[in-house]
Amino acid sequence: ELIVIRTGQVLKVHLHTDQPEDAFSYLRGLGTLVAHKAEDMHAQHDAVRRSGSSTVRRRVGVITDSASDLPDPVAKAHGIGIVPLQLVVGGESLRDRFDVSAEEFHRRMAAAGPLPTTSQPTPGSFVEAYRSAATEAESLVVVVLGSRLSGTYASAEAAARLVPEVGVRIVDSGGASLLTGMLALRAAELAEDGLDADRIAEEVIRIRKRSNILFTVRTLERLIASGRVNRFAGWLGGFLDLKPVLGLEVDGSVKAYGKARGGERVRKLILDMVEKEIGSAPGRARFGLVHVGAPEELEPVEAELRRRFGSDVEILTSPATPVLATHLGIGAWGVAYVVED
Structure with a gap:
């Protein structure tokens, strides 16, 4: 057919x-x-038979949060639910990604508009997402922003206790942006293959140990203000034209990987580090490119990734969601990679 x-x-x-x-x-x-998926029809039929309900279409549903930066076409193609983090601007609470788009928010930042405060999703937001997803799935795997970076994981756990009738397995991605997003995507693909929630969670945790995101910022000002990288406040030692390369440990803590002067040298440093970490023949690997108001940074990075890893390598691109953009600052960009073998 x-x-x-x-x-x-x-x-x-x-x-x-x-x-x-x-x-x-x-x-x-x-x-x-742009997006693709392969579903096991036998697994779908088995889920319907076990549930006794025609509305249950899959054994496991997948949920992530808005800080995953997963592109809408990809999330929709795989039925991945997205729970928004919160932005507070002038006393008004906005749902990250839903009430204000990344592109619109980046334009505000470039115009030096006021920056919001940010917070994790409420447990109620997760409860709503769990109950909605449970109408189509027997159980859920929830892949969220690293617990060292946000209280999102705690909110997801609190929500799971409020709906004991829904089987929920929560995975701390130890990551952010498309690192989290691609882990959630892999969880959805494994669900489409018919794996159960425990096996999916175990595989996502295994994959995370071989995956990371490396990024650079135009200035450390926003990250220092957020309280997430205080220990790097004097790291550049006064050389203001040096650009940092930062990444995340497996537990989600921010790590300094290096520094370089000038955009081309930063780009080469990041790509060299990626290649060193995963090798030039990584087998099944995905890449994700993210930016804050700097789409021009991504084209040469994508071209170089394809030169090094093959023209058919899968590369997702996305503007950073407003919550992440608030903490990274305009001009930031990064490369996430997920090695699945």
Whole structure:
């Protein structure tokens, strides 16, 4: 069975095949593969049979938070629920990503507009997401922003205790942005393959140990103000034209990886570090590129990733969500990588 629907410049393709990777490879040769998924129909049928309900479509549903920076087409294609963090501007509470887009927020930052305060999602937001997702899934895997960076994990745990009738397995990604997003994406793919929640969580935790995000900022001012990198306050030693390269430990704490002078040298340093960490032939790997009001930084980075790792390597791109942008500052950008083998 093959169904092709055209919407503007986008083709939506649905087909039944025993070789989904071959289909994905073929489609990449025709254009940009924005999002894709491969679902095990036998697993879907088994979930419906076990639940006795026609509304249950999958064994495991996946939820993440707005700081995952997962592009909307990807989240929608895989049915990944997104719980928003909070922004407070002038006493008004806004839902990160939902009430204000990343692009709009970046424009405000570039115009030196007032910056908001930020906070984790409320437990109530997670409860709502759990109950909604549970109408279509037997159990849930929730992959969230690292607990060393935010109280999001604590909110997700508190919410799970409020809905004991829903089976919830929460994974601390120890990450942020597309590192968290790609881990959630992998969880969704494993769910589509029919794995149970415990096995999915274990695999995501294993993959995280081989994955990371490296990023640079135009200035450390916002990160220091956020209280997340106080120990780096004097790290640049007064050399204001040096740009830091930062990353995350497996537990989610911020680590300084190096520094370089000038944009090209920073770019090379980050890409060299990525290649050193995963090797030039990483097997199954994904990359994610994120920026704060600096999309021009991503094109040469993507080109170099494809030169080093192959033209067919999967690369997601996304503007940083407003909560993350608030702490990183305008001009920040980064490379996340997830090694799945």
